[in-house]
Amino acid sequence: MLKKIILILTLFLITVGSIYAQKEQYNWYFGFNARLSWNSTRTLTGTGVYGTANATLTGLPLQFPGSAMQTYEGCFSTSDADGNILFYSDGITIWNRNNQQMVTGLSGDPSSAQSGIILPYPETPGKYIAVTLGKDNSNNLSYTVVDMSLNGGLGGTVPATTNVALTGQSGALGESVFAVRHTNKEDFWIVAPGRTTTTSYLNVWKVTSAGVQTTRYSVATVSIGFTSLGANGYLKFTTDGLHYVWADFLSGRLVYGDFNPTAGTITNVKIRNTYPLFPSNPNRAYGVEFSPSGKYLYLTQAPGSLNTNQVSGLVVYDFAALLATSNPNSINPVKTITNPVSLADGVTDHFGGIQLGPDGRMYISRFSSTGMFVITNPESPTAMNIYKLLNFLPGNGYWGLPNFAAPWFRMELTPPANAESCANVSATFQLSIIPGMGLSNVSRIVIDFGDGGTTTYNSPLSSLYSFPHTYNKPGIYTITITAYNATGGVEISTSSTMTINSCAMRVNPQVSVRAGT
Template sequence: MLCTFLVQPALAQREFYHWYFGNRGAFRLQPGGPPAGVSGSVMNTQEGCASVADKHGNLLLYTNGEAIWDRTNTLIPLSGLGGSGSATQGSLIVRQPGSQTRYYVFAVEAVEQWTSGPNVAGFRYGVVDMSLRNGLGGMAGPSGVRVPLPPNNHAAEQVLAVRQANGVDYWIVVHGGNTNAYFAFPLTAAGLGTVPVVSQVGAVRQEGGFTASGCAKASPDGTQLAAAFYRSHFELLDFDPATGQVSNARRLDAYVPPSLGQTAYGVEFSPDGTKLYLTGGYQSLLQGVYQLDLTNNFACVKVDPYTTGAPYTGLQLGPDGRIYTAVCTGPGIDVITEPDRPGAACGFRTRAVVLPTGYVVFGITNFPTPDFLAPRHVALQGATRVCTGEPAAFGCVASGAAVVSWDFGDGAVEPAGTTRTVHLYTRPGRYLVGVTVADTAGAVLRAYHPVWVRAAPVVDLGPGEQEACAERPLVLDARQPDSVAVRWSDGSMTPTLTVTTSGTYWVEVRTPGGCRAADTVRVTVRPCIVPNIITPDGDGLNDTFVLRGLEPGIWTLRVFNRWGRLVNQTTQYRNEWQAHGQPAGVYYYELLSPRTGQRLKGTVEVVR
């Protein structure tokens, strides 16, 4: 059984704590607190913005696709990229795999830049090395390097980064202009590959009608793409993070209001990939924010609070698992706090981020996806009901987990465990299993899982090797409370089993709740001769009480006279009793096997 528990989202990758956008607008995420507005940005851009911080959450760079600024809000020399701050998703900053200092800064042109000939802006990049300029960063080579895009070098207004299936490298995905081709370039420790994976699928992004504008995003697991074709429609596509191939384009016209599709602009996935959020707006056609439930027949519902529409444009999923949405020319940012939840439960909050200076124009900060997300779900695998003495297996599924600790609720803990563990409960009851997951950035998630432990039955047939007398059969006893079922190896279901022949015998007992226990014995049956007379006269014949067929040293012997008084008791009897000091007469004996509980009783006459 797989039980999934939603837990409070945690900040996992602090590289994406700083958001810079619009006309001098900026804010930063804070662990354990609300986002805080930031002053000091010198960037003025309509869209096409990106930023990045270090692993501690300190700002490093920001860009509008035209130039790059450092953390002191100073323009980095020779950082002209050749892109446009008017492109919908016109820029992106991605740290090169395997490096702690090199950052690729990508830019694409705006549709109004499209020209023919050698001056096509297209798709360009530069590399910033943070070890230069005393840690402020400098260009590691020429900036604005153009990447060819057949057939005309035009690029649509989107650039996105999707983590490859190996969990290390990226696909840098752009769309060609006046074509339906997606280009996926590998970004690895060796740099940006020059040979893209080309997928011709879906609609053409063209200059006429401005369908080259509009956002495109990847789902956090990297298996889907969503695309807005501005003032036309939305599409949902499949993406293969192993190959970079895009396929299976589906238009969403049938599921969204016509006016929303006709003004399509923003798209973003929920952290679990089950919801797709859409925005649309053009001039007076203000649509707002809509949620499309991808697991519920594409049910579409408006989730922002404005009944007459609002100028929502860009959407961006943050490392805290929330979606931040741009309100055109607004002084604040609205937030979807629980985007995995359907409809109004998604927790739409207006003006959740207040900007001390500046404002959003159209676009909001563009980040890679999905690897910066902290795990928002912890799944505990295993039965919710177990029996005492039965191994209870638990498994924790959470991406990016570096440290896992377990608390089993019965006083036992596993402080430095792995994602899979096994625990034995010795007492029945209800326990709450807790798992704590910490990632490499120090983010912590906790989840809890109730477990009901039922009492297992107990059955004990004695030692695994036993012997019995053919003349006096061995009775194996597995008596249980009335509600417990008993089944023997011969198929019988009685509380006891009488053994008359040598062999292996087993029993299984099972409670109504399914808890079971079993035991197995090997019984050797042989003829046994217990004498009924001894003559302790010293002639060496029949002087002692000799048990033939019974293993010596196993049995306890007790002897009573005719008045019932105990006259002898010997543990681990070895055939040595000769009625020393006792008169002639009849005596009563009892033989007990401590290993099996078997008792043999009778009389023996002492003749002198």
């Protein structure tokens, strides 16, 4: 009899997971008690609209009950790097992760399009800056510091840092505010439009490790005036922080141009009248968002009232064409959708705010509804796949979606699909590059596997790479991903460990094969 003693050791254990996950935008709180989270996902049937066929959609965020907030428009939230919610706000009240009031009486307003935004306090882990702004021409841009070490880790406000006014602005501030990270990766810029009856302005403030510089840092003039300083639309920046768009709700114009995140200055200011979807009332530009690459600009336009004589709409522009032209009004949309108000399922089919999700899809609020719209391919607007998601929320959405600061780019490494691989066996890895600030500076990305092997990708970079690597010996290895700029400086470097065990087959040398056994 042939006798063998076979020992198979535990196989290939990888502990990398997702490197540099940056899940600060994984939890959305908005509307009347609506909450979505990308920490858990689900599969649903999307009802195709405007020529899109029905489809099964995977990886959609899971709904969670429990939000204490009720807001028609302004809202913002932040999570930690692992995607755990820290706090959220409508601009007046901040609630902690247990849905308890942390502070109230802030300068924002639930009827402000962007009632605020949250920044990490530069070089001070565990502290955050909540910037808040009221509606119409309230002119009350302020900040409040939140310290997450207070109240047993639930967070609290720092004394003497509640509703501290930002000053020196030109024009009356109201409803529109955004924040962009400085190229030094630590500081931030706060940007808010100011309006008068003759001229408008884009005001900029700086935030450093010393705190918010409450005196305005820079300003750009916009040659449009306003007969009314009432409702306003969204201000957004491209993910690289180099360009911006401000949609003014009442005048029906887009203001856009260039931003220098190193100098904190706005240049190349241009103006385009919004596309006339509504012959009886052609204004009402409201939500704006960029595709992940920044190539396309999405604009939602809202009617003045919700009745059967009005429509809302979605307009998509080639943003590079808008930037390049000397006559912005000559650039027509690459895609236009008009959305008649209907009561087919008991609610109005009405576009509200539009926001890019952590999954690269675009989500659009559906007024007074537990449903939403989702665009699954925002980089292909002429072949747009847009779906209605019914009963998607635990509460009702209205106009607004959460306001998030422009993120730094990130790199995520996905381990081999077959985790039970062995030393001396080729395994396939995937590197995802998610656009954001700093990516335009990257000339190459180097993956060091910790065993002397490396893989390099040079600019221009793709969003996804799939590549093999073989570890020849069991052991614990540190894998490091480093993004370098053209001068050899490091933009981002991140690492994690992986443990590789062997798959060994051992045979007892004393056992032999004999005839007849």
